[in-house]
Amino acid sequence: MLATETLSEPRTSVPVAIAHGDGIGPEIMEATLAVLQAAGAKIEPRPIEIGERVYRSGLSSGIGDEALETLSATRLLLKAPITTPQGGGYKSLNVTIRKMYGLYANVRPARAMAPFVPTLHPAMDMVIVRENEEDVYGGIEHRQTADVTQCLKLITRSGSERIVRYAFEYARAHGRKRVSCFTKDNIMKITDGLFHRVFTEIAREYPDIENEHLIVDIGAARLATQPERFDVVVLPNLYGDILSDIAAELCGSVGMAGSANIGDEIAMFEAIHGSAPDIAGQGIANPSGLLNAAVMLLGHVGQGTIAKRIQDAWLCTIEEGIHTRDIFGAQSSRCVGTADFASAVIERLGRAPQRLSSPEIGRCTLPEMHVDTQAATTPEKVRVGVDMFIDWNEGKPERLAERLLALDARPMKLAMITNRGTQVWPRASDSTRCVDHWRCRFQSDARVDGAAIARLMAAVEAVGLETIKCEGLYTFDGVPGFSLGQGQ
Ligand code: NAD
Numbered sequence: 001m002l003a004t005e006t007l008s009e010p011r012t013s014v015p016v017a018i019a020h021g022d023g024i025g026p027e028i029m030e031a032t033l034a035v036l037q038a039a040g041a042k043i044e045p046r047p048i049e050i051g052e053r054v055y056r057s058g059l060s061s062g063i064g065d066e067a068l069e070t071l072s073a074t075r076l077l078l079k080a081p082i083t084t085p086q087g088g089g090y091k092s093l094n095v096t097i098r099k100m101y102g103l104y105a106n107v108r109p110a111r112a113m114a115p116f117v118p119t120l121h122p123a124m125d126m127v128i129v130r131e132n133e134e135d136v137y138g139g140i141e142h143r144q145t146a147d148v149t150q151c152l153k154l155i156t157r158s159g160s161e162r163i164v165r166y167a168f169e170y171a172r173a174h175g176r177k178r179v180s181c182f183t184k185d186n187i188m189k190i191t192d193g194l195f196h197r198v199f200t201e202i203a204r205e206y207p208d209i210e211n212e213h214l215i216v217d218i219g220a221a222r223l224a225t226q227p228e229r230f231d232v233v234v235l236p237n238l239y240g241d242i243l244s245d246i247a248a249e250l251c252g253s254v255g256m257a258g259s260a261n262i263g264d265e266i267a268m269f270e271a272i273h274g275s276a277p278d279i280a281g282q283g284i285a286n287p288s289g290l291l292n293a294a295v296m297l298l299g300h301v302g303q304g305t306i307a308k309r310i311q312d313a314w315l316c317t318i319e320e321g322i323h324t325r326d327i328f329g330a331q332s333s334r335c336v337g338t339a340d341f342a343s344a345v346i347e348r349l350g351r352a353p354q355r356l357s358s359p360e361i362g363r364c365t366l367p368e369m370h371v372d373t374q375a376a377t378t379p380e381k382v383r384v385g386v387d388m389f390i391d392w393n394e395g396k397p398e399r400l401a402e403r404l405l406a407l408d409a410r411p412m413k414l415a416m417i418t419n420r421g422t423q424v425w426p427r428a429s430d431s432t433r434c435v436d437h438w439r440c441r442f443q444s445d446a447r448v449d450g451a452a453i454a455r456l457m458a459a460v461e462a463v464g465l466e467t468i469k470c471e472g473l474y475t476f477d478g479v480p481g482f483s484l485g486q487g488q
Pocket of ligand 1 (some may be wrong): 024080081082083084085094254255256270271272273274275276277278279284285286287288289326
């Protein structure tokens, strides 16, 4: 399904939008482009301006129309890190680009370079595949009461299917043996439960690849202590964000790893580290992260042979102990700056590493992968009630229940009240600490129409209670699509 594309290299150059970024960005980009040019990479750089200067010029997204046009035309971006100015009002440029262009997969290889770069885990060699668009990254947050804030976590079947399938396809195409999935579905049974269920379903289609699921807490603990036991790890967005940084750090330096953000139309490649303002302008930054990102880009556009040539030369440089300051130590032979590191890589083009293995470099996109954005069958969806969230701070839950029981809620009945997810009515523990945020569940045995909910809401407001929001309760083919209460 997915070719590694090392035989037929394209003859013409591929236009690539190039963002030099902030801080150490321009230095490492210059070094990276020098290596690409020397290696004969068939790319045509199209510089774009993004980042701090654009933010400070008043564009809260950090990217202007001209840059967006270039990006839409090239559909490829090699991006140096940027600085997000401190203070409110600035949007994360990465999140903007990911969402605007549907870059649903973040692929981050994390491989130890032992013994040349010290690490406690010399055998680690994993790839983290992080879902990039969903989860709590929608930025849908609200302050609801004087005391309570919320952040919405969205997990979709189609998004989960796409990222999980991507992880299995990636594993198959890159000769990897196992895909591990971490979720917290013992607590978030509906959202993380969906991701886990989709993982189990899709894993059946890949009998040649082993699969396992771990609860994210034990999974993270094992990843931090025995990273060598993992191969490909697929994760919802937030866990992936955190664990991919841990994995990079375990390898020995944040300056080494590249990453790819893949969408159906557009792909963005970058180092995993930031703009390192503490060392900017000194010519000492390690360009390896961006260089490895560029290697992934070349593989992605079918220039796998050139990509491998660069990878080999880079591995030779690392093996010979020619190191930038961040990885310089007893195992190193020469401490070099950014430009000299690039020159050392260029001098070694055409050589193969002696001790470090150099895998083939394949595409990161899956051209034949197709995932429907709609569920294959539409389940029968029936509304059976509403969770009404009320801002109230006047005493014990029984008093609130009394006021709600006095209202005509037909065809629903007040079924329970919870506070921060803990049931406080009809049964309660005296020691539950209650805040000003009450979920009042009204439920029926039969279908409930919207008018009944609107009537109930009006009745609640009419007695001086404030409804913060109403969340419909639905069954799907008879199965409740809502949590049943704490711990269930
Ligand atoms: P950072 O990754 O920039 O730096 C963390 C530490 O690692 C610093 O000590 C730095 O000197 C070192 N380091 C990072 N890259 C290095 C390299 N290539 N060579 C040698 N040492 C290197 O993280 P930070 O300090 O938290 O963030 C600085 C800025 O970068 C912030 O404005 C942040 O918003 C931004 N940032 C951007 C991106 C991105 O553009 N993708 C990612 C992360 C952070």
